[in-house]
Amino acid sequence: MSAEPAFEVEPAAAALELRDVEIVYRVRGRDREVVRGVTLTIEKQGSYGLVGESGCGKSTAALSIVRYLPRNGRVTKGSITVAGRNVLKLRGEALRRYRRDAVSMVYQNPGSALNPALRVGRQVAEVFALRGAGRGEARERSLAALREVNIADPSSVLRRYPHQLSGGMQQRVIIAMALATNPELLILDEPTTGLDATVEAEVLELISELQERHSTAVMFISHNLGLIRKMCERTGVLYAGELVEEGPTEEILQNPRHPYTVGLLRCIPRGGLRKDRGKLDTIPGFLPPIGADLPACVYVHRCALAQDICREQKPEDQRVGATHTSRCHFHEIAQQLPRSTDPTPVDTTGIDRLAIPLLQVDDLTKTFRQDGNDIKALAGVSAKLWPGETLGLVGESGSGKTTFARTLLGIVEPTSGTVEVDGQLMAPGLGDRSASDVAALQIVFQNPDSALNRRHTVRRMLKRTLGKLANVGGGEAERRAEELVESVRLPERALSTRPTGLSGGQKQRVAIARAFAGNPRLVVCDEPTSALDVSVQAAILNLLVDLQHGMGTSYVFISHDLGVVRYLSDRIAVLYLGRLMELGPAETVFSPPHHPYTEALLSAVPTIEGEQRVRIDLEGDIPSAADPPTGCVFHTRCPRFLGAICVEEEPPLAEVEPEHFMRCHIPIDELRQLQATAPPAVTRPTVEV
Amino acid sequence: MPVVVEGAPPLSPKPLDTPQRVRRETLRLILRSPTFILGAIVTLFWVACAFAGLEIAPYHPIDESFGFSYESPSWNHPFGLDRVGRDILSRVIVGARSVIEVAPAASLLGVTLGSFLGLVMGYFSGLVDNIIGRVIDAVLAVPFIVFGILLLTALAGGTSQDGISVSSLKLVIVIGLAFMPIVARTVRSAVLVERDLDYVQAAKLRGERPPYIMLVEILPNVMGPIVVEVTIRLGYAVFAFATLAFLGYGPQPPSPDWGSQIAEQYADISLAWWAIVFPALAIASLVVAINLIADTVQQVLDQ
Numbered sequence: 001m002s003a004e005p006a007f008e009v010e011p012a013a014a015a016l017e018l019r020d021v022e023i024v025y026r027v028r029g030r031d032r033e034v035v036r037g038v039t040l041t042i043e044k045q046g047s048y049g050l051v052g053e054s055g056c057g058k059s060t061a062a063l064s065i066v067r068y069l070p071r072n073g074r075v076t077k078g079s080i081t082v083a084g085r086n087v088l089k090l091r092g093e094a095l096r097r098y099r100r101d102a103v104s105m106v107y108q109n110p111g112s113a114l115n116p117a118l119r120v121g122r123q124v125a126e127v128f129a130l131r132g133a134g135r136g137e138a139r140e141r142s143l144a145a146l147r148e149v150n151i152a153d154p155s156s157v158l159r160r161y162p163h164q165l166s167g168g169m170q171q172r173v174i175i176a177m178a179l180a181t182n183p184e185l186l187i188l189d190e191p192t193t194g195l196d197a198t199v200e201a202e203v204l205e206l207i208s209e210l211q212e213r214h215s216t217a218v219m220f221i222s223h224n225l226g227l228i229r230k231m232c233e234r235t236g237v238l239y240a241g242e243l244v245e246e247g248p249t250e251e252i253l254q255n256p257r258h259p260y261t262v263g264l265l266r267c268i269p270r271g272g273l274r275k276d277r278g279k280l281d282t283i284p285g286f287l288p289p290i291g292a293d294l295p296a297c298v299y300v301h302r303c304a305l306a307q308d309i310c311r312e313q314k315p316e317d318q319r320v321g322a323t324h325t326s327r328c329h330f331h332e333i334a335q336q337l338p339r340s341t342d343p344t345p346v347d348t349t350g351i352d353r354l355a356i357p358l359l360q361v362d363d364l365t366k367t368f369r370q371d372g373n374d375i376k377a378l379a380g381v382s383a384k385l386w387p388g389e390t391l392g393l394v395g396e397s398g399s400g401k402t403t404f405a406r407t408l409l410g411i412v413e414p415t416s417g418t419v420e421v422d423g424q425l426m427a428p429g430l431g432d433r434s435a436s437d438v439a440a441l442q443i444v445f446q447n448p449d450s451a452l453n454r455r456h457t458v459r460r461m462l463k464r465t466l467g468k469l470a471n472v473g474g475g476e477a478e479r480r481a482e483e484l485v486e487s488v489r490l491p492e493r494a495l496s497t498r499p500t501g502l503s504g505g506q507k508q509r510v511a512i513a514r515a516f517a518g519n520p521r522l523v524v525c526d527e528p529t530s531a532l533d534v535s536v537q538a539a540i541l542n543l544l545v546d547l548q549h550g551m552g553t554s555y556v557f558i559s560h561d562l563g564v565v566r567y568l569s570d571r572i573a574v575l576y577l578g579r580l581m582e583l584g585p586a587e588t589v590f591s592p593p594h595h596p597y598t599e600a601l602l603s604a605v606p607t608i609e610g611e612q613r614v615r616i617d618l619e620g621d622i623p624s625a626a627d628p629p630t631g632c633v634f635h636t637r638c639p640r641f642l643g644a645i646c647v648e649e650e651p652p653l654a655e656v657e658p659e660h661f662m663r664c665h666i667p668i669d670e671l672r673q674l675q676a677t678a679p680p681a682v683t684r685p686t687v688e689v
Numbered sequence: 690m691p692v693v694v695e696g697a698p699p700l701s702p703k704p705l706d707t708p709q710r711v712r713r714e715t716l717r718l719i720l721r722s723p724t725f726i727l728g729a730i731v732t733l734f735w736v737a738c739a740f741a742g743l744e745i746a747p748y749h750p751i752d753e754s755f756g757f758s759y760e761s762p763s764w765n766h767p768f769g770l771d772r773v774g775r776d777i778l779s780r781v782i783v784g785a786r787s788v789i790e791v792a793p794a795a796s797l798l799g800v801t802l803g804s805f806l807g808l809v810m811g812y813f814s815g816l817v818d819n820i821i822g823r824v825i826d827a828v829l830a831v832p833f834i835v836f837g838i839l840l841l842t843a844l845a846g847g848t849s850q851d852g853i854s855v856s857s858l859k860l861v862i863v864i865g866l867a868f869m870p871i872v873a874r875t876v877r878s879a880v881l882v883e884r885d886l887d888y889v890q891a892a893k894l895r896g897e898r899p900p901y902i903m904l905v906e907i908l909p910n911v912m913g914p915i916v917v918e919v920t921i922r923l924g925y926a927v928f929a930f931a932t933l934a935f936l937g938y939g940p941q942p943p944s945p946d947w948g949s950q951i952a953e954q955y956a957d958i959s960l961a962w963w964a965i966v967f968p969a970l971a972i973a974s975l976v977v978a979i980n981l982i983a984d985t986v987q988q989v990l991d992q
């Protein structure tokens with residue numbers, strides 16, 4: 001069917017072989033090494049995970065395989081072979097055919113991978129037209145490709161523009177396009193990072209299904225070890241451009257033999273770890289900056305096992321299993337890596353829930369008006385929070401988490417309902433609140449890059465905030481600024497630095513220091529660690545726990561990472577379409593019986609332990625808040641759907657156990673029984689509404 | 690026994706990309722760029738002429754005692770003589786002064802006013818933005834020349850035979866005002882991006898007032914586009930000044946000025962091309978040189 005010759009492959013060869021690949025970027029006139037001597041093989045139809053902190057060279061390696069390095073990047077050494085062909089030698093037409101036939105790549109942000117000005121149909125059809133299909137044939141095959149990625153109504157999707165599709169749907173279209181040509185190798189660069197856990201789970205399942213059907217080899221780039229566990233047979237751990245450990249995924253996670261891997265695994269709050277059971281371990285220090293002169297062992301600066309030999313002699317790849325290597329002199333004792341933090345848990349028994357709540361929210365409602373529609377972002381949320389306590393907020397995007405937080409702060413004025421702090425009614429809008437009320441509620445934003453003014457020094461930010469919120473100035477402000485910087489474990493010289501001189505984690509520490517400058521009663525943490533690497537995340541979580549313990553501050557903690565929420569929260573609120581679906585102590589919410597929505601959320605998260613769990617399929621996307629379903633708003637996707645009552649009547653938020661509230665028609669005991677035994681029905685009775 | 694390493698993590702071990710270093714390397718890139726060097730040399734030459742024209746020029750620019758009208762270029766007078774027998778080379782050299790006096794001040798004024806307007810539009814957006822935006826659209830619909838002449842006529846003191854005598858200050862004001870709307874638009878779009886960043890929220894969350902947020906928080910972050918705007922407007926200001934001078938709104942004869950020299954003699958171009966071409970080349974060279982600098986600055990700031 002192809003009008004021109006296809007890219008020739010050797011049928012028996014491995015899908016991908018990197019041999020001693022070195023890549024440099026030329027920045028401001030100097031070559032900077034990004035990938036140093038990486039050697040790896042992906043077998044035919046194999047799946048390989050590449051993990052490591054940001055800046056360690058994962059994406060650069062992937063781009064070199066598809067020959068899409070930025071202009072200033074080039075491969076200076078080694079060879080890259082895809083299906084037996086050296087791709088570094090390809091030029092012109094041959095390179096184009098290689099990209100067309102042999103390799104596909106899926107990027108992190110599906111929104112920017114599709115052309116916003118063209119209809120989806122035209123973009124999908126292009127893939128087939130490139131291979132010589134006529135107009136009608138291309139359309140037929142586009143429809144088939146979309147059906148293959150479980151898009152229920154492909155012809156309507158083809159007619160739409162990319163922005164009219166949800167993120168999950170866009171990513172499915174891209175996967176359909178990537179696999180349409182039966183490539184030898186599919187590279188996925190953080191394909192689900194921007195998606196909700198429920199959608200991520202579906203997309204991942206789809207990828208493994210299609211991989212099998214198309215007999216494609218997959219390279220998976222991710223920072224999420226749980227996801228790598230689920231998707232990949234083999235894993236390579238990249239650090240500062242070197243592959244420091246490589247082997248079967250199972251072995252790497254169960255029996256890591258490089259101190260970096262050991263450290264990474266210890267940073268992650270998992271297995272139900274909570275702040276009152278132990279602190280997280282962290283990896284001290286920093287990834288060496290790109291282009292730095294590296295010591296013999298690239299990890300030596302951050303390794304608690306390092307000896308003189310590590311500084312003098314470059315470690316070889318040591319065979320530690322049948323197909324498992326570690327580039328460490330001390331791989332035998334890697335797992336005895338000393339902790340870098342004190343593991344003593346914090347004492348959380350001091351919370352007095354009989355006292356006056358620190359925060360009391362009553363029937364908070366926010367309706368936005370958009371294009372003539374009323375969008376109910378919050379529909380009657382009531383909650384209480386006591387001093388020194390953390391309330392975790394979970395839910396998919398669009399569930400109202402952020403609106404809730406912003407309404408508390410007064411950035412968004414509620415349509416109705418009240419916010420009380422220490423029994424005092426807060427003015428609805430920020431502009432009407434007194435200075436002390438403003439100081440009482442502060443926030444730590446998700447993205448530290450955008451939260452700090454890049455033109456101001458840390459000293460200036462902190463002193464200005466101290467002046468405004470704590471009413472101190474001059475020498476006293478300087479002293480307090482030094483204290484603040486010390487309390488977030490930054491060196492004093494950080495005060496004279498601008499944000500550009502700080503790493504992501506350090507910036508977030510500054511943002512935390514700023515939030516604490518006015519001695520707040522409550523700090524909203526809006527996904528404070530989602531933009532950070534896991535090792536940095538662990539340090540920030542520990543810091544938040546310590547600060548709370550020392551100052552008795554309360555947190556409203558928003559995160560899509562359920563492991564993180566569970567680690568930090570005393571109580572958890574589950575939101576769906578602006579409504580509170582479940583509210584209760586963290587452990588109660590995380591152990592059965594759950595609300596069916598919570599159950600589905602929990603089942604969607606891939607874990608490092610890899611325990612067998614039946615994933616509950618949530619059908620479709622979260623409905624539009626402009627037109628929420630009748631009755632129980634979750635009934636359209638509920639895996640434990642009862643029948644007419646769910647469609648007709650909204651269940652109340654009832655206290656099903658002491659302190660445990662739930663909005664569901666199914667009695668708690670029945671839920672307990674259901675969730676202990678049977679996974680929910682995969683196909684549910686359809687009810688026409 | 691586990692070793693516990695607590696306490697402050699070090700700042701990045703050996704920072705390679707410290708702001709100072711980035712600045713130094715960026716500066717080196719600018720200074721080595723051939724377009725920048727060429728632009729800078731030409732611009733500096735004209736600036737030197739503006740300040741020390743009378744010393745550099747071989748003759749006095751209004752001395753009419755050399756010979757006949759329109760004598761062609763010769764060793765003594767490389768650019769020839771003009772209608773009344775003045776040395777054109779000297780008039781071109783000294784003529785730089787009037788442009789250099791007006792153009793930079795006008796572009797600074799225009800960018801300053803435009804930046805404030807842009808800050809207000811971008812920060813408040815909504816109704817304020819809409820009203821100012823429509824006014825700007827209306828102003829921009831009027832061609833610059835019409836706008837300039839109307840304003841200058843209104844501002845002008847007395848009239849002379851050939852044109853309207855206007856002081857440099859008035860020219861600065863008129864050109865500055867003419868540039869204000871377009872600068873406001875550029876700055877507004879930069880402010881719209883910044884305004885949505887969390888640091889602006891953070892400032893509101895410590896009770897800052899809008900003027901503080903606009904001037905202290907946002908303004909430093911949009912200086913990049915503003916600096917680029919200053920250099921681009923400078924080129925346009927040279928051109929705008931020459932145009933107005935050509936039309937008679939500017940330095941009056943016999944004082945040397947590029948625009949008015951062309952105006953005085955363009956009817957005789959078939960007789961003496963040199964009287965027109967050299968002042969015209971002077972204008973072109975300065976505009977092109979400034980644009981070369983502007984391009985480099987823009988490229989480097991975009992990186």
